[in-house]
Amino acid sequence: MATGLSSLYARRAKEVQASSIREICKLISNSKICSMAGGWPDPKTFPAEEIREIATRVLTDYPEMALQYGASEGIPALCEELARWTASRDGISCTPDQVFVTSGSAQGMELVAKVLIEPGDVAFVGLPTYFGGTGACRTFGAELVGVPLDDDGMNPEALEARIDGARSAGKKPKLIYIIPDFQNPTGATLPVERRKRIVDLANEYDLAIVEDNPYRNLCFTGKPLPPLKAFDTEGRIVCLRSFSKIFCPGFRLAFAIGEKDMIRRMVISRQFEDCCSNVFAQYILLEFIKEGLLDDQIEKNCRYYKKKRDVLLESLDRHFPKSVKWNRPAGGFFVFVHLPDTMDSEELLRHAVDRNVAFVAGTPFYIDNRGRNTFRLSYAQADEEAMKEAVAVLGRLIEERTQQESGERR
Ligand SMILES: Cc1ncc(COP(=O)(O)O)c(C=O)c1O
Secondary structure (H helix, E strand, O other): OOOOHHHOOOHHHHHOOOHHHHHHHHOOOOOOOOOOOOOOOOOHHOOOOHHHHHHHHHHHHHHHHOOOOOOOOOOOOHHHHHHHHHHHHHHOOOOOOOOOOOEHHHHHHHHHHHHOOOOOOOEEEEEEEHHHHHHHHOOOEEEEEEEEOOOOEEEEHHHHHHHHHHHHHOOOOEEEEOOOOOOOOOOOOHHHHHHHHHHHHHHHHHEEEEOOOOOOEEEEOOOOOHHHHHHHHOOOOEEEEEEOOOHHHHEEEEEEEEHHHHHHHHHHHOOOOOOOHHHHHHHHHHHHHOHHHHHHHHHHHHHHHHHHHHHHHHHHHHHHOOOOOEEOOOOOOEEEEEEEOOOOOOOOOHHHHHHOOOOOEEEOOOOOOOOEEEEEEHHHHHHHHHHHHHHHHHHHHHHHHHHHHHHHHO
């Protein structure tokens, strides 16, 4: 007789796939590996000293609140501060009751899907896109339809054609999942005209938009473009923001901004999950913002990651053959690489890992299993010198493979 619980698993648990990034992340703990795989921030950017000082103060001044359960929406003073902060930085006007503090934007995404998706509803997602977003939609039974991205992100015409296609097939288009700034994995930024057009399409076709934007503040030159939410006249957009990349991911703090009733439904749904986000961490973040430290921290991070991006791009220019293409991101963490069509990035990864270099092969970012010749590099975590060497190793491996292929063709 079979033992264990496997015969009792729900279908959604059986269908859920372990992400290959999770597997790769295990490699990061091997200190010999130069990992350009996970989208993890560089620990050198964590404001540990400031956090230590604020944590001591919070525990001394109001331990009875900091160590207690908190409101599911987030502690009210933090919601107020976040409403002010996003109004001044992003031009999104919202009241504190439209702000909802979540445990990472991963939870925000899961709650949006829980509130909106009925099995069979169609969610439109980028090809490629971050699999956290697609995974959340899939968990609730969405049918995913991919919209190919170009250098400027999601093309509204391609999106509209797919919305029409889904409707003609008798399906229910429900939401658009989009990462407009420094997209994961392509690093692309959506131009303003496309932002407006995609919001118009949501209005015309009665769709929701999930604007997932954890990299927005890591903008290396000038100011980021207005978020889609700034053009949302009908309350169709839930905007997800995160403190993982600009503060520290270990606190698991993020927030959603949306129309009041939508937020209320997300809040109710979270009550059966984790009840509230980490209260102690919320108070620390609140003090950090009130003291003006968050804006300084963001500026420091931008300078820091810009330098690392430049190191990676210079190394790619030097070591990668002309047949390989990649983007030059204006912010965020990622460079997305296209190998010649005949090459397989998973095979390259196996050879790379043997030489202590890791990246993420592209296929998990494509819901249709395309992208075998693509991979994502993150400049966030690796040391600059290690990154230069790692890119040289990858360049040599790609050259070897290119020569092997041309030999096979002769
Ligand atoms: C596009 C995107 N959305 C969401 C997340 C999850 O972020 P959080 O740590 O806030 O859950 C990530 C993390 O890498 C991401 O790249």
